[in-house]
Amino acid sequence: MTTTPRTVAEAEAVQDRLRPMVDLVGPGPTTPRTVAGLDVAYAEDGDRLAAAVTVLDATTLAVLDAVVLPGRAAFGYVPGLFAFRELPTLLAALDRLTVAPELLVCDGHGLAHPRRFGLACHLGVLTGLPAIGVGKTPLVGRWEEPGRPRGSWSPLLDGADEVGRVLRTQDGIKPVFVSVGHRMGLDNAVAQVLNLARRYRLPETTREADRLCRTELRRLAALPADPCRPH
DNA sequence: GCGACAG
């Protein structure tokens, strides 16, 4: 089972306990055959959610498998502890996959985190799979604007550590924040994200998962009260 | 002390 803390102190303790288990050596797969995208959509109340995992062919980007599950936020939103909200439902969805992913692309940071243990590290350690974090906005670190062309990047520095890279995935488009989650090298992480973001700012894996969980959330909201489980 | 703060 997953360790679900109830307080900020407990959550930080969990991160500190798991952080040493992150594999920072593995360069990761050069040409994975299957890549998973993970994302969560929240209802207006901020409590109910839908978590989605999609598995794509890393070459053709065809969707090979997809799972979406309803759930509840397992923790309050606290920057730095955000992973605890969606971890349980995401792990449940991962368990139901029929096509095994060789790499996880997470919607959030990995090492680019105050305690070097963001969502991508957490999911990587718990599943044992190589994992990458792709954030849309920064959490920690300083950086300089990368060049305009797709593929340009600049280091994301937290003190003296390069905790990630600010990567331009499309010409002249706002960059994303790439960081290592588990069993990956930073160079490879950037290469994998570029391969997955061929036409849009975000990797196709993330876009597919995002679309799936948002659609499911709307479907759930439009559904009448469940007659099978009355109050 | 003040501001910042993944999704």
Add this chain to the structure above:
DNA sequence: ATCTTGTCGC
């Protein structure tokens, strides 16, 4: 994350 209209541009 989500709430939201129009608008600028290819």
